[in-house]
Amino acid sequence: MKDNFLRNLVDVVPKLRRFALSLTGNRQDADDLVQAACEKALRNAAQFQDGTRMDSWMYRIVQTLWLDDRRRARVRGVAIDPDDVALSDGGKAAALPGDRMMLAKTRAAMAQLPEGQRAVLSLIGIEGLSYREAAEALDIPIGTVMSRLSRAREALLPQLGESRGPRQ
């Protein structure tokens, strides 16, 4: 295996862990997901075109594996997202210091988004990809990216207490 393939792969691991964390909502599942993604990357190394973006290739692998996991969990009847209970927690979150409360609300809001919206919002809002880059990473049309992003923000912004303007 080419040396720089492995080096490029390990270099994107921090970003992949952040992406995986935004998708799974907890550190352990996120690292399990990144581990599985790296294993898959090594198996499929021959398919990676030298000179293309490693992060883009890996975001897609991470997302694909994540969706597979969730489908299996659904089939098994396992609850995979925190309920609204997490938000209406008797006001406990509101008792946290402002910064921590915002972090908690943000994570909870993210966990409630449907999978497609969560992945798009993560790639664009957190990982900083352009709409086109996100479309390529997720292998979906750019129009789909924009509509999922729009719906994600419609759901998320009110929960962050950010939305102040009337709907257009």
Add this chain to the structure above:
Amino acid sequence: MDKDRLAAFADGELSPEEAAGVVIHLADCPEDQAYVDDVIAASAALRAAFAAPLAEPVPAAIHATIFGPPAAQVLPFRPRPRLWAAGAALAASLALAAVVVPQLGREGPGAVAQGPVVPGPLPDSSELADVLASLPSGQVLALERARDVMILGSMPIEGGYCREVEVVDRSAATLDVALACIRGDAWNVEVVLREGLENVQTDDGFAAAAGAEVQGLTGFLDRMAAGSALSPEAEAAAISAGWRP
């Protein structure tokens, strides 16, 4: 203004001309400005909420997945001189000829003296047996018929020793890397890897060791449970002791 357009502006997706149009609009529309502010703040909140892994080193398990477990990266210490070509500067070609494996009934005593190294028992009288018996590792020795020999290392095995030996035959333009082992009295060539050489000038007169043939011998050594290469002192002692364990 349409929210998607405002979001695209906040995401930096608009062309300079389009963005300029939005900026002008926002100056007159505080509600839309507030929305743009919200989108930007939400992205910042998202980055803050999931930032932890970015500041952390790659976890050991993931690192091991990519690079292999740390122990596997430690190669058995086998101090060896680089592959060489004394005198005429030769460089190894990348074409590796077939691996020659031990066979029964090979040619008799004459074979080694006449030609390249072949597998099988070495008679005591043979040139190569003399070399194996007495030549320390790392020294080049010129043999007859335009050949040079160097021993790369000596490894203990159960009941005896193995020595990795290289023979460069400049007239035949071949490089033989062989493993010869002794358990008791006689040397036996266990395996020979042969490589064709090209007359390419190298700056330092050294031929590069192709990884293939070095690794090829490693497998044989592993199978024989060979220990690490002897230090110069231990090797000198073994030579003095006639390679008896």
